[in-house]
Amino acid sequence: MIAIPQGTVAQWTALADRFRAIGLTSAWIEEQEKSIGRFPAAFGTDWLRLQFEVSDEPAALALRMLTRDEPVSTAQAIRALGEESFAFARDCSLIEETAKGWRSPLRLSLLDSLYILADRPEETADNVMGVGTTTALLARASYPDQRVESALDLGCGGGVLALLLARAADRVVGTDLNARAIEMARVNAMLNGIANAEFRVGDWYSPVVGERFDLIVSQPPFLPLRDDQEKVVYLHGGRTGDEMARLVVKEMPGYLTENGVGFVLADMVSTPEGVTALVSSEMVDLEVDAAVYCAQAHRQRDRRWWDEAYRTVEHLRRCGVTEVRLTLMVVGAGDGQPLVVAAERWGQIDRGLIDSLWVAGTAADWLEQRARVVPGTTMEGECPLGEKVRLWTLRSGRRSLRANPQVGDGILDLIRWVTRGETLGSCLGGLSESDREKALGVVDQLVRHEILEMI
Numbered sequence: 001m002i003a004i005p006q007g008t009v010a011q012w013t014a015l016a017d018r019f020r021a022i023g024l025t026s027a028w029i030e031e032q033e034k035s036i037g038r039f040p041a042a043f044g045t046d047w048l049r050l051q052f053e054v055s056d057e058p059a060a061l062a063l064r065m066l067t068r069d070e071p072v073s074t075a076q077a078i079r080a081l082g083e084e085s086f087a088f089a090r091d092c093s094l095i096e097e098t099a100k101g102w103r104s105p106l107r108l109s110l111l112d113s114l115y116i117l118a119d120r121p122e123e124t125a126d127n128v129m130g131v132g133t134t135t136a137l138l139a140r141a142s143y144p145d146q147r148v149e150s151a152l153d154l155g156c157g158g159g160v161l162a163l164l165l166a167r168a169a170d171r172v173v174g175t176d177l178n179a180r181a182i183e184m185a186r187v188n189a190m191l192n193g194i195a196n197a198e199f200r201v202g203d204w205y206s207p208v209v210g211e212r213f214d215l216i217v218s219q220p221p222f223l224p225l226r227d228d229q230e231k232v233v234y235l236h237g238g239r240t241g242d243e244m245a246r247l248v249v250k251e252m253p254g255y256l257t258e259n260g261v262g263f264v265l266a267d268m269v270s271t272p273e274g275v276t277a278l279v280s281s282e283m284v285d286l287e288v289d290a291a292v293y294c295a296q297a298h299r300q301r302d303r304r305w306w307d308e309a310y311r312t313v314e315h316l317r318r319c320g321v322t323e324v325r326l327t328l329m330v331v332g333a334g335d336g337q338p339l340v341v342a343a344e345r346w347g348q349i350d351r352g353l354i355d356s357l358w359v360a361g362t363a364a365d366w367l368e369q370r371a372r373v374v375p376g377t378t379m380e381g382e383c384p385l386g387e388k389v390r391l392w393t394l395r396s397g398r399r400s401l402r403a404n405p406q407v408g409d410g411i412l413d414l415i416r417w418v419t420r421g422e423t424l425g426s427c428l429g430g431l432s433e434s435d436r437e438k439a440l441g442v443v444d445q446l447v448r449h450e451i452l453e454m455i
């Protein structure tokens, strides 16, 4: 097992100062990545690697050694880190000498102006996840416009979201089941000179029982666990993948302050009877989703890659899953349904958009009101097989988040029904408790997608 490097606050902050001094910043990395935009994707990656290989800039050398696992010579390592930080990195085993030169057994990632150390991605039991593309999405969606008093990062991994939120909150707690992740997060707090973030080991909410927070973020593990696989703590979220996310969302209201808000990002699955299946804008084929994750795990597009992807698809089919969607769920302190935003809107999602969608009420508060279809909503039928209409698409053009749910007959009947009654409550009154809850959930989604409105 790779030991987590130990050092004093002064040594870690000197290292981060060195990174800044040599221009190793996320802005610089973005600049490098942008420069390859004119090449086709496959060639662009090779081009970038060559660029770093031929560059003698200290930032490029540090990136090769600490991020890209491409060893550099002793002279180059010293050029990158300076004598003092080189000695520190060597002595605490942040870097090690191999036959090919100096490299780090860990991986440094950058997000905004944060430096985050984590494990290189491997399917080992206590592997610590650093910064992924989904981490960055969750960070953008949840970062508050105004300062908050307290924030919680559940399943914090290397601590990236907690440390980011430490700038916007007086007090932050990060929790993780993996003790190695918590140790790494503490090191990252020192590396970034952050003193108002505290890290605790434990199962989801157990380390914070009895506490409430203004802001909670979580990206639980969300890959499905097949019968032939060993569970990896940071990857697998139960048989269908979304079991952890459901648990985290369900318990969340009890840990939020009155006006608090929580954000959970995960792949959510759609089953024929699931509510998400009813309002399933932008669900993704199982094949596509499985292929994307396998592509990340297996760089070579060989037979093994396809086999893995298809095994996962078959497994999900056996579990009754029909589609998957990377989903951002926004949870309030009350008992309303979470606001569900399809995360395929990558570029658009930021806290401003979320706040504009976060309308005050929830379906349970609208029972005394009448529902009507938002004027201007259009309905288009599709006949993919040239027979009778199979898919209806409802579009509402009022907001920047354009609703585009593909709906079945069930949802059309529900719309007809709830728009005919005197009040929403009178329509739903005769239903059983569980049917009513389901219908309210769908009405809530339709309102948030601006298909229905309360008048």
Ligand SMILES: C[S@@+](CC[C@H](N)C(=O)[O-])C[C@H]1O[C@@H](n2cnc3c(N)ncnc32)[C@H](O)[C@@H]1O
Pocket: 128, 129, 130, 131, 132, 134, 135, 138, 154, 155, 156, 157, 158, 159, 160, 161, 175, 176, 177, 178, 181, 202, 203, 204, 218, 219, 220, 221, 222, 233, 234, 235
């Ligand atoms: C997908 S990673 C997310 C890491 C980081 N928060 C991010 O967004 O990049 C999921 C994290 O949840 C943690 N985790 C898994 N099961 C957990 C549990 N039962 N309680 C607390 N944390 C858990 C894992 O150790 C891992 O760090």
